[in-house]
Amino acid sequence: MSGTSLDGVDTALVEFDADGGTRVVAAQTTPLPEPLHAQMHAIINEHKPCELPQLGALDMQLGTVYAETALQLLTHAGIDASAVTAIGCHGQTIHHAPDGEHPFTLQIGDANRIAAITGITTVADFRRRDMAFGGQGAPLACGFHAAIFSADDEDRVVLNLGGISNITVLNRNQEVRGFDCGPANALLDAWIKQHNNATYDKEGAWAAGGAVDQELLTRLLADEYFERSPPKSTGKEHFSLGWLTGHLLNLAIPPNPQDVQSTLAELTVTTIAADIRRYAGSCRRCIVAGGGAHNSDLLERLTRQLEPVVVQSSEHFGVSPDFVEAAAFAWLASRTLAGEPGNVPTVTGAQRSTILGAIYRA
Ligand SMILES: Nc1ncnc2c1ncn2[C@@H]1O[C@H](COP(=O)(O)OP(=O)(O)O)[C@@H](O)[C@H]1O
Ligand SMILES: [Mg+2]
Structure with missing residues (x-):
């Protein structure tokens, strides 16, 4: 998870029991490397224009950063990637416009790259299915x-x-x-x-x-x-x-x-x-x-x-405030893989509950 504060990438390794028990096994926040951070700051906070080649390059670089933070966390925790069922990646929101004539929300951080680098099935692009059903795409936690x-x-x-x-x-x-x-x-x-x-x-x-x-x-x-x-x-x-x-x-x-x-x-x-x-x-x-x-x-x-x-x-x-949001996207990924809906229509205003996200198989 990396939110609009741009304070860093929150990575949480979360274990879900069959009976609904949830445990954050390991977690860390990694600052976004420069000059990625500076570019994101200019787009998100200063509303600077972003040309397509820059957008494409940022999407690719963020995907790599997300993959590397996930692998670092696994190394620290002493856990092999093969033990992880999936990565749920929210991506970086660079524009959220749920109420315009053409409502859209845009998260970047190429999930193909995350799956390729980590070898772990990755679930991403959670918000847009809710929006496709007329919802705000948020909040999803x-x-x-x-x-x-x-x-x-x-x-x-x-x-x-x-x-x-x-x-x-x-x-x-x-x-x-x-x-x-x-x-x-x-x-x-x-x-x-x-x-x-x-x-x-x-x-x-x-x-x-x-x-x-x-x-x-x-x-x-x-x-x-x-x-x-x-x-x-x-x-x-x-x-x-x-x-x-x-x-x-x-x-x-x-x-x-x-x-x-x-x-x-x-x-x-x-x-x-x-x-x-x-x-x-x-x-x-x-x-x-x-x-x-x-x-x-x-x-x-x-x-x-x-x-x-x-x-x-x-x-x-039992959950650090720094990792509730990251754990929420692990939970949403587990819902997606189980074929269960992740949105709450009474929250987002979507016409119905729906499976969220896209699955990038390892
Ligand atoms: N010790 C602290 N004192 C005050 N504010 C803090 C402290 N630690 C974190 N924050 C605030 O929390 C923000 C990050 O919150 P976070 O939940 O990660 O937001 P986002 O989801 O937008 O990234 C920081 O930008 C800062 O404003
Ligand atoms: Mg943050």
């Missing part, structure tokens, strides 16, 4: 969240704090629901990079030391996306630095950069908390995954806004 985080004795919500935030509502006696809430690390990372040249706001310390600018917060919260009913999904195509800058230019007195970071943190949790109150009002526990689970400022703000709901890292349930 909800079925996995339901399989491993549901409880018989309480209603729960799973929150993923990646570049974008998304929730999975796990109410007893109700179909699984879920959708993207809005921007999370995407804007926090972009703003601190612009002002402090840091890749991210460690523990959210910079945001924690600032003050929320209420006028800016009100303007950001007025975005049409937050009011829209699910199914819905979004990305950096919409919640970009340009989106933020546009709002800042409309303020009579622009806040200082640290207060903007604070406001972005508050925006992140305010939109999530509003969605949880509206769509998961009975939940007792919020299980947090994604890199943002390490951001103590975000978790403190969330705990305050959601009280008395218990906010906990997925670590408490």
Whole structure:
């Protein structure tokens, strides 16, 4: 798995028991090598144009990187490739546009190459079948969240704090629901990079030391996306630095950069908390995954806004927050190979449940 934060490739070796037990045996995050990272950053964060020869070359190089990270993990874990049933590879999203006249989502990282280099059957291209049935193609981790985080004795919500935030509502006696809430690390990372040249706001310390600018917060919260009913999904195509800058230019007195970071943190949790109150009002526990689970400022703000709901890292349930998403794509690959559907139509809005992805046999 490599998400839009471009913080690295998350590789997880996951064991599934016949009775549904799931165990992450080994896992690692590998940074994307330069100049691959720089090129992806230009396309995804700066919305620079990408010519076809560059796209083709990136697709091929990413496939090689994914294959190499998988083989490295197996070496570290001391496990032979022949013991692995399959690789589930999400690929790198370079454009997600589920709502236009011609809805599409584009992930790259050639799976032919992954299968060829590793000798392991590879499942990839998970999102487009859901879209072919009219769905958003996202979020796709909800079925996995339901399989491993549901409880018989309480209603729960799973929150993923990646570049974008998304929730999975796990109410007893109700179909699984879920959708993207809005921007999370995407804007926090972009703003601190612009002002402090840091890749991210460690523990959210910079945001924690600032003050929320209420006028800016009100303007950001007025975005049409937050009011829209699910199914819905979004990305950096919409919640970009340009989106933020546009709002800042409309303020009579622009806040200082640290207060903007604070406001972005508050925006992140305010939109999530509003969605949880509206769509998961009975939940007792919020299980947090994604890199943002390490951001103590975000978790403190969330705990305050959601009280008395218990906010906990997925670590408490045996899966590191850094590898829930990667494990979800291992699970989706196992569903594909078993001929089982992977999407949740109540989440993506697809007309029906369907087998996802394409299989590249070793
Ligand atoms: N210690 C930390 N403190 C604050 N933020 C963190 C920390 N560790 C990771 N993050 C955030 O998590 C992001 C990566 O999250 P991830 O779930 O991998 O997102 P994506 O799926 O978009 O790649 C980083 O870009 C950073 O913003
Ligand atoms: Mg990531």
